[in-house]
Amino acid sequence: MKKNLEKFAIFGGSPVFDSVKTTMNLPRPDKAVFLRELKKSIDSHVITDNGPQLLQLENTLAKFHETKYCIAFCSCFVAMSITLRELALPGKNEVVVPSLTYRRMSDIIAWAGLVPRFCDVDENTLGVSSDKAEGCINENTAVILAPHPISNLCDIEGMIGLAKKYKLPILFDAVEANGGSHEGKKIGSFGDAEAFSLHPSKIINGAEGGYITTNNKKLAESLKYQRNYGKNEHDEITQLGINAHLNEMHAAMAFASFSTLNSLINSNKKHHLEYQKVLECISGLRLVTYPLSESRNWKSVLVELEESWPLTREMTLEILNQERVWARAYYSPAQHTSAKKQISANDIAFPVTEYAVKRYMLLPFGFTVTIGDIKKIGDLLLEIRNYGEDIVEKLGSGDVV
Amino acid sequence: MKKSLADLAIFGGKLLFAKVLPAGQLNVPDWGKIEGMCDAVFDRHYFTNHGVLAKELEEKLCVYLNVNNAITLTNESISLMYVATALGLKRGAKVVVPAIAPPFVVQSLVWMGIEPVFCDIDKRSFLLTPDRVRPLLEEQKISAILASDLWGALCDKAGFSKITKEFDTPVFYDATHAFGCGASNVKSTEKNCYAEVFSLHTSNVLSAGEGGFVATDDDEIAEKLRNLRSSYGRRKDVSIPVDGNGRFSELQAGFALLSLDDLEKNIQANKNRKLRYIKKLQSIEGIDILLDDVEIAENAQCVVIVVNELNYGLSRDMLVNILKAENIQLDMGFTKTLPDIPIYKKFSVTPIPVAESLASSVMLLPNGDHVSPEYVELICSVIKFAHENSNKISNKLDIN
Numbered sequence: 001m002k003k004n005l006e007k008f009a010i011f012g013g014s015p016v017f018d019s020v021k022t023t024m025n026l027p028r029p030d031k032a033v034f035l036r037e038l039k040k041s042i043d044s045h046v047i048t049d050n051g052p053q054l055l056q057l058e059n060t061l062a063k064f065h066e067t068k069y070c071i072a073f074c075s076c077f078v079a080m081s082i083t084l085r086e087l088a089l090p091g092k093n094e095v096v097v098p099s100l101t102y103r104r105m106s107d108i109i110a111w112a113g114l115v116p117r118f119c120d121v122d123e124n125t126l127g128v129s130s131d132k133a134e135g136c137i138n139e140n141t142a143v144i145l146a147p148h149p150i151s152n153l154c155d156i157e158g159m160i161g162l163a164k165k166y167k168l169p170i171l172f173d174a175v176e177a178n179g180g181s182h183e184g185k186k187i188g189s190f191g192d193a194e195a196f197s198l199h200p201s202k203i204i205n206g207a208e209g210g211y212i213t214t215n216n217k218k219l220a221e222s223l224k225y226q227r228n229y230g231k232n233e234h235d236e237i238t239q240l241g242i243n244a245h246l247n248e249m250h251a252a253m254a255f256a257s258f259s260t261l262n263s264l265i266n267s268n269k270k271h272h273l274e275y276q277k278v279l280e281c282i283s284g285l286r287l288v289t290y291p292l293s294e295s296r297n298w299k300s301v302l303v304e305l306e307e308s309w310p311l312t313r314e315m316t317l318e319i320l321n322q323e324r325v326w327a328r329a330y331y332s333p334a335q336h337t338s339a340k341k342q343i344s345a346n347d348i349a350f351p352v353t354e355y356a357v358k359r360y361m362l363l364p365f366g367f368t369v370t371i372g373d374i375k376k377i378g379d380l381l382l383e384i385r386n387y388g389e390d391i392v393e394k395l396g397s398g399d400v401v
Numbered sequence: 402m403k404k405s406l407a408d409l410a411i412f413g414g415k416l417l418f419a420k421v422l423p424a425g426q427l428n429v430p431d432w433g434k435i436e437g438m439c440d441a442v443f444d445r446h447y448f449t450n451h452g453v454l455a456k457e458l459e460e461k462l463c464v465y466l467n468v469n470n471a472i473t474l475t476n477e478s479i480s481l482m483y484v485a486t487a488l489g490l491k492r493g494a495k496v497v498v499p500a501i502a503p504p505f506v507v508q509s510l511v512w513m514g515i516e517p518v519f520c521d522i523d524k525r526s527f528l529l530t531p532d533r534v535r536p537l538l539e540e541q542k543i544s545a546i547l548a549s550d551l552w553g554a555l556c557d558k559a560g561f562s563k564i565t566k567e568f569d570t571p572v573f574y575d576a577t578h579a580f581g582c583g584a585s586n587v588k589s590t591e592k593n594c595y596a597e598v599f600s601l602h603t604s605n606v607l608s609a610g611e612g613g614f615v616a617t618d619d620d621e622i623a624e625k626l627r628n629l630r631s632s633y634g635r636r637k638d639v640s641i642p643v644d645g646n647g648r649f650s651e652l653q654a655g656f657a658l659l660s661l662d663d664l665e666k667n668i669q670a671n672k673n674r675k676l677r678y679i680k681k682l683q684s685i686e687g688i689d690i691l692l693d694d695v696e697i698a699e700n701a702q703c704v705v706i707v708v709n710e711l712n713y714g715l716s717r718d719m720l721v722n723i724l725k726a727e728n729i730q731l732d733m734g735f736t737k738t739l740p741d742i743p744i745y746k747k748f749s750v751t752p753i754p755v756a757e758s759l760a761s762s763v764m765l766l767p768n769g770d771h772v773s774p775e776y777v778e779l780i781c782s783v784i785k786f787a788h789e790n791s792n793k794i795s796n797k798l799d800i801n
Contacts, residue, residue, distance in 0.1 A: 031439075038439065107643050235733060241508060
């Protein structure tokens with residue numbers, strides 16, 4: 001407990017934690033499974049290029065998502081660029097996408113040779129909804145990109161309805177929603193395709209990697225060719241492609257991580273509920289909760305700093321970071337204010353996005369964070385709240401170590 | 402050994418290899434060492450985002466190549482795209498490329514909307530040369546030149562340096578076959594080389610399983626590449642036209658470090674196999690072995706032969722079919738000129754007689770960890786047998 005201001009690390013006290021607590025999930029794959037699978041690859045000298053590990057992983061994930069096809073890539077970034085490029089209607093170049101999303105989304109779109117047109121998000125889900133996106137659709141719209149926000153899901157049915165109404169393809173970015181369900185149906189089979197990440201910060205750790213799920217055979221085939229230098233099954237280059245393979249080491253790692261998924265999600269849920277308990281007693285902070293009626297991965301602790309919270313979000317983050325609590329801003333800056341290339345439209349307003357980029361933060365979670373740590377983080381936040389006005393005053397005087 | 406025509410798999414005989422004999426180097430480090438490396442990665446619980454192994458690998462590559470910067474990236478395709486981006490090449494820009502090169506080299510550029518201008522190769526070296534490129538630079542607005550150190554033979558870098566100065570046009574290199582060749586070739590006090598792209602794909606002598614890296618003495622380009630890769634590993638923030646994601650994991654780095662430890666051993670094994678091929682093939686009429694001086698393409702990873710149909714008795718394509726039928730996988734990346742590949746047909750091309758002649762006659766033979774001396778003997782014996790029975794084979798293939 002911080003008894004006085006000087007106890008805060010930002011004013012020279014010792015930090016609450018000896019090592020940093022991050023927001024990355026960092027699941028620990030089953031090492032025995034990983035080594036067993038990897039040894040097969042090493043023994044057979046097959047380390048990449050559509051090997052058996054890749055097939056095993058793709059089959060496992062297709063089954064998990066209840067989709068016909070899964071196509072894995074070297075990263076989710078590349079997977080999404082290739083898929084957007086493939087889905088985009090010919091001769092058109094705009095992607096309708098919310099501004100409150102992954103900070104490199106506009107770059108993913110640029111690598112696909114397309115340009116984003118940003119829209120606002122729904123205030124309840126912080127995700128895109130049909131009423132927010134519809135105003136952005138025009139004769140140049142090539143494809144809709146609908147990311148699921150952290151914790152909640154976007155307006156799946158509304159967005160699919162919108163895509164149908166305007167005869168547009170739709171890709172869901174399901175990176176944050178992996179493991180979730182919508183009305184009992186697994187995330188993965190909605191829209192034309194869905195994109196997932198295998199980065200260690202997510203719930204399936206392949207060291208690196210990403211994948212696309214779809215029920216569209218033609219799309220699946222084309223994506224497979226495009227990640228293999230545009231080569232078809234006869235090894236002939238029939239379309240433009242690059243090397244976008246997920247190598248066998250990463251595929252084996254993801255497979256070994258998948259085998260621990262259930263226990264990871266159970267543990268996530270326990271930790272998340274602990275946060276809920278701890279944060280309930282701190283006024284000014286609102287935890288975004290997961291619904292109990294659907295499957296969720298419970299992997300992120302998203303908190304709104306309400307009007308009554310005494311500090312700005314930036315100040316709060318700075319104080320926490322000094323205590324080695326690596327909380328971070330939620331999707332900031334907004335893409336409509338930061339993207340290098342975009343179609344700007346004066347008639348689109350971003351009130352929800354502009355509020356969210358200033359007032360939300362993610363708290364540490366995952367491998368580095370124990371139940372005991374969550375209690376300590378709760379205590380720390382309570383102290384910050386209680387000393388809030390004094391902290392603001394001292395920070396204002398420039399009295400920072 | 403094949404004794405009669407019926408013994409050839411193409412005519413229904415028993416396959417020389419029960420399992421496919423793959424193309425490419427496919428070297429793998431010792432399992433015990435890989436296991437140890439993986440243990441350490443798990444202990445650190447740090448899997449990617451420019452970790453200790455990626456840093457160590459980059460340092461060692463800089464020392465090995467005697468170059469200021471080595472930037473590890475996801476793979477060679479992404480490495481090429483990021484170099485093009487770092488050089489400021491934009492959609493619609495024209496880049497001179499050799500008419501024969503690994504196809505992916507040009508795919509990366511076309512993916513970015515860059516227009517390749519195919520240029521014929523030199524008759525003796527089979528490489529792009531300053532003399533070949535010069536007329537194109539005089540006629541058209543060219544934004545850059547991408548030269549390829551094909552099969553490990555090195556381009557005339559000093560000559561290209563003069564071109565760069567004369568036309569103010571950057572030159573960058575596809576060095577995917579060339580790791581370990583003229584190890585000091587990157588270093589240049591004149592800074593005549595903007596960047597060299599290496600592949601760490603399993604088909605090459607230095608392998609990360611999958612991966613790539615860029616070697617450059619140009620610190621500005623290097624920093625742009627680090628910025629393009631991710632926020633991890635940046636030394637400072639610099640302006641780039643678009644962000645990317647080209648991370649290189651600790652597993653890739655760990656694998657490549659072990660592969661680097663094995664490099665000399667693997668190069669020596671390549672040389673031994675290549676010499677065995679040369680010994681067995683040099684007496685066969687109509688088979689020419691390119692780069693047969695092992696001091697030229699010093700990593701000896703590519704065993705390249707040219708089939709002269711008139712003297713050999715069969716065309717290259719017939720020989721390819723005979724070997725494929727025996728379950729030998731061949732690298733087919735060079736059996737067409739690039740402008741002859743359907744996806745590149747829309748791009749304009751000046752006459753490329755040298756490249757066309759080479760593409761119709763060249764082939765690469767298997768060379769790697771998995772190719773034993775006995776396998777080399779077996780492959781050569783089929784090539785010899787086919788030559789000795791070329792008339793009969795040719796007739797029978799015609800009938801079939």
